[in-house]
Amino acid sequence: MGRYIARRLIYLLVVLFVVSAITFGLMHAVPGGPFDREKALPPEIIENLNKRYHLDEPLLMQYGRYLYDVFIPRISATPPQGSVDDDFLITVKLGNVWFKWMNFGPTYSSRSRTVNDIFRQQLPVSAQLGIMALLVAIIIGMPLGILAALKQNTIFDYLGMSVAIFGVSVPVIILGPLMIWIFGVTLKWFPPTGWGAKPPFVLGIFPRELGPEFFRYAIMPSVALGLGSSAIIARLTRASLLQTMREDYIRTARAKGLRESLVIVRHALKNSLIPVVTILGPLFAALVTGTFVTEVTFGIPGMGRYFVTSITNRDYPVIMGTILLYALILVIANLVVDIVYAYLDPRIRYD
Amino acid sequence: MTELLTVEGLETQFRTREGTVHAVNGVSFSLREGETLGIVGESGCGKSVTVMSILRLIPSPPGKVVAGKAIYQGKDLLKMSDEEIRHIRGAQISMVFQDPMTSFNPVLTIGRQVAEPLEIHMGMSRKQALERAAEMLAMVGIPNAKERLNDYPHQFSGGMRQRVMIAMALICTPQILIADEPTTALDVTIQAQIIDLVKRLRDELGMAIIWITHDLGIIAGLADRVAVMYGGYIIEMAQVDELYAHPTHPYTIGLLGSLPRMDETGHRRLISIDGLPPVLLEKPNYCPFAPRCKYAVERCWHENPPLMSVAPEHQVACWVDTQTGRER
Structure with a gap:
């Protein structure tokens, strides 16, 4: 297993390299630049800005510089300066030298902020929202799917699947404002907008306390974002459990005299969850990265906004940083899924 | 010998789109107690x-037992509550x-699956049940039974798995073992x-067996009585020796004729039964074998023959005496 994970992590590096190359190529192939304005800036200023951000260099050199800044660790005797150019995501003091790694560069939209600042302040909020939405999706989706499968072709089944269809077909952009209006403005159960957890975050991601304050803000956007996915999970769980219940070994379990509830819990559920776990990886990545509309609707200071606006603004370092991050999340989520898989199904053994 | 299980007029239907x-x-x-009954027939019979x-x-759904009785220890298995039948199964x-x-759960260890009946029927603890399971696995000839408890089904070969399946079926020493083409x-x-x-x-445990197969060769060496x-x-039922010595139903004759025999001298062409098995979408009011039967007479097309005694312990459902070719 250890060797398998190591091998997958090496693949991860290859994936990140390829993604970075394609993204870099594409974003520079798109016409326009970061300093194009409706009222054009004076050429001298553009020239200076280009020089400042090394945009005057040949593309290949810019790409090399980017890779160097992100991937190659530095050892230096000086502590981090806190300047835009000396902002590394990981800085560790080793004796009397500093180990610095991963400088994702500045953002063109602000003179004093870096991509790493976005990772520190906005990414955790999006990650929290994504994790909460995934939890909502699982907590609603799986029981709904199981219930629908066990009560196949009854009112429970039709009702559950209607809820699922509703969840899939109503987008966040409609569901969000509706929820704000009903639960936020009219009933005043939840604050209509905002996010409870503020930086700094534990381990760079988690809120300092998971109290009522966090959940008061988190519940509405998490449900809005997760409901669509819960529908996917519900339908998949239902189909998978129905399939499993027709397997020969379920008949064997019944022939042994097991109570029906035990047949389902011990013999059917674990098997039927295997396909469901498979989609949790991509689903998680989609939830963490697909937060833009939810964040805008609920006024959440996450990074979905940066991801979308960086592209229209040609904010090259932000584009590169967010895309690499999302690729990383997707690959790691899939790796976790594969590991869980091996735990669920003994026939799958890596190495 | 006393009768252990009596099945009467069992009718099962499946509602399908067709x-x-x-x-x-x-x-x-x-x-009967300690008896081995063979049930033979082609696929779908x-x-x-x-x-x-x-x-x-x-x-x-889609299946439903629409009529009949299955009396075991004075009680009808088909009418008892789910809880009662659950205590009999396994x-x-x-x-x-x-x-x-495919009959083992791929994600549970063999030990868990073999020991399971003991836990639910005998109220044994997991540990006791696993010990007994190891003994049972050794009894059916699994080497290193104790170590193999923690293995998963895919780590066993097909033959070994069937041994494990038998161990699992017999672990509570049942009175009846039903083997469905094992x-x-x-x-x-x-x-x-x-x-x-x-x-x-x-011989060791003394259970009665119902052995289902389409292989007449297996039945000859194993069963006491055979139902075809x-x-x-059921179109013919007899003691095993009687059936092989005097097959009476045209279908049984055909089945036995299609088998090569070791004790035969000279060359004989194997017989094949023409035609296809019946479509079961209607309950025929004629003999279901009539369309494929070379002995069929007028009556076979109007009336479905019931089982009739032709010799002690030998019943056949046919209007024609295949020995003489005359109607009964």
């Missing part, structure tokens, strides 16, 4: 459905299935080993 499939049409037989109906393992009547590859999916050499194993266990099924009916 219509109602009459899988079993009034099957009656009895099983209703032999599996018959035994599944008795244990109420027919998936419902404890007093247990089953071995055809495909050892050797069909196995190599011939493994088949012989499994049959020897079952014979040995039968065709199109959802």
